[in-house]
Amino acid sequence: MDKKNTLSKTLRTVGLIFWGIFALFPVYWIIITAFKQSKDIYQGPFLLPFVDFQPTIAAWTKLMGPSKDQFINALTNSILFASVSALIAVLLGSFAGYGLARYSYKYGNMKNNDLSFLIISQRIMPPIVAVIALFAIFSFIKLLDTKVGMILVYTWFNLPLTVYIITDFISRIPRDIEYAAAIDGYGKIHQIFRITLPLAMPGLTAAYLLAFFFSWNDFLLALMLTFRKASTLPIMIMNLSTTDNPQWWFISAVGIISIIPPMIAAIVLDHFIDRQLLSGGTR
Amino acid sequence: MKNIKHFLIAPTLLFFITFSLLPLLFALGLSLTNFSLGGHAKWVGLRNYIWLFKDPIFTGSFKNTVLYTLIGVTFQYWLGLILAVFVSSFKKRRLIKLMILLPFMLPPLVIGFTWRTLLDSRFGPVNALLKIFGINAINWITNPKLAFFSILVVDTWQWTPFMFLILFAGLRMLPKEPFEAAHVDGASAWHSFWDMTFPMLLPISIGAIVLRSIEAFKIFDIVFFITGGGPGNATSSLTLNGYFTALRSGNMGYGAAMSVLMLLTVAITAVVLLMALRGFLAKPKRQGEIALTAYSTESQASEGTNLG
Secondary structure: HHHHHHHHHHHHHHHHHHHHHHHHHHHHHHHHHHOOOHHHHHHHHHOOOOEEEEOHHHOOOOOOOHHHHEEEHHHHHHHHHHHHHHHHHHHHHHHHHHHHHOOOOOEOOOHHHHHHHHHHHHHHHHHHHHHHHHHHHHHHOOOOOHHHHHHHHHHHHHHHHHHHHHHHHHOOOHHHHHHHHHHOOOOHHHHHHHHHHHHHHHHHHHHHHHHHHHHHHHHHHHHHHOOOOOHHHHHHHHHHHOOOOOHHHHHHHHHHHHHHHHHHHHHHHHHHHHHHHHHHOOO | OOOHHHHHHHHHHHHHHHHHHHHHHHHHHHHHHHOOOOOOEEEEEOOHHHHHHHHHHHHHHHHHOOOOOOHHHHHHHHHHHHHHHHHHOOOOOOOHHHHHHHHOOOOOOHHHHHHHHHOOOOHHHHHHHHHHHHOOOOOOHHHHHHHHHHHHHHHHHHHHHHHHHHHHHHHHOOOOOHHHHHHHHOOHHHHHHHHHHHHHHHHHHHHHHHHHHHHHHOHHHHHHHHHEEEEHOOOOOOOHHHHHEEEEEEHHHHHHHHHHHHHHHHHHHHHHHHHHHEEEEEEHHHHHHHHHHHHHHHHHHHHHHOOO
């Protein structure tokens, strides 16, 4: 049995190494591309800095020099939209999730399952259906190309996902804990905020993590609802790469910057999820 | 305090009405006109829909989108599950986890342009690698069949981490005791996976697959950036086609009809799928419970014999 365990351990390690190369090589490729210049790209693939090609920081000086204003604007917009909209989506999502997990609704013929389905169905709806109309509505109420408009859109975009995840997590938490809290004199609001939501924290964090990613990575909504003021990093990248001679080194530099915030968020949240799950209060 | 439940769900429903329902009705109305950007709108009835069924570009992108979803999600589920099981057996796994999640963190546009340069037939490292093995340059992006395959590979590269994230979280929520008991009883890792892990994880698996399929059906960004839907129409997807029709060519009415038809397809598939799954979902849950009780009674029995 020991022999078998070592064998499967080797298999696992080898499998993970192969996946690691597949997963990481493109990221390595972006990083080295950001330190290349025209001839390093169009004279064949060079992989090793200082050996194959001489790294240059031309892309980065351009980013901090001539293109600074455009870049800073796009970066702050991306951070603002993703973090604020994810927060609102998780907050509203936990209200709805708690409601759906703990109460019975009846609006007309619609009960809990129908409401859940209605909410998740927004995620099923291809965004392009709504966006054509949202364009018209937003231009009418002057929300087109504004920060408030984009935060609202991203909240809407992520709300179905957060409701779905949080409902699932809350329904796993035994009601007895709330009953016990009620006996201890906790009101309903306190039960929700002091007892149930903290216990559902791994679910809330997972929901926040995903909502942040989806807003940050969105391209379609920003493409159609922003022009300049509320443009995000993906829009900046698109504008750069649809020119006649895309400057891949410069685009890569912007790309690298756009990877960093979600990475930091992921590391922080991953740590948080790990701790919360280990001390899991539901067991 | 009785009314608190209405306050809890009201904001979510308000978002639903203003951002989904009203725009949807608007799009429905638009799809019955020939409205184009900067032009006049005229009522055309169902003519847009009749044209769509005869439009080879639309039917082609329809087929592509279905194939992207079916093939892509299958690959991503199994790879994500394998990775989740592999990683959960390691003690120091934070770095491995982050390594796996990294592709998912990248904005699709970054993924798009990176893979476009990676797969470039002249300057890309993929062909350079193949050259070492004596394989001639392959046109990953300009050959219609290969371009479709390339999009699938990139899609899998991007979305397997998503599957991994959900399944890994699911694995960690499983109770530890039955696995310890099975281990003590000498069950192999292979057996305890198929007898316990897989059935117990099935409800979460189905949730992950449904979520991912919904996303996959809307595939847009990476196709937009790697192939632009080409060569010809070989890699085009429904959203891409709708975007080009409605916003690039300005045929808002025809584009709206396209998106309504797309929505109808997804909605019908989803309703049928969810109804089928509701029955199916009950089964694995039971199986998981059966496995649980079977192992707990077994371990009790073995404890009994040990005592005896």
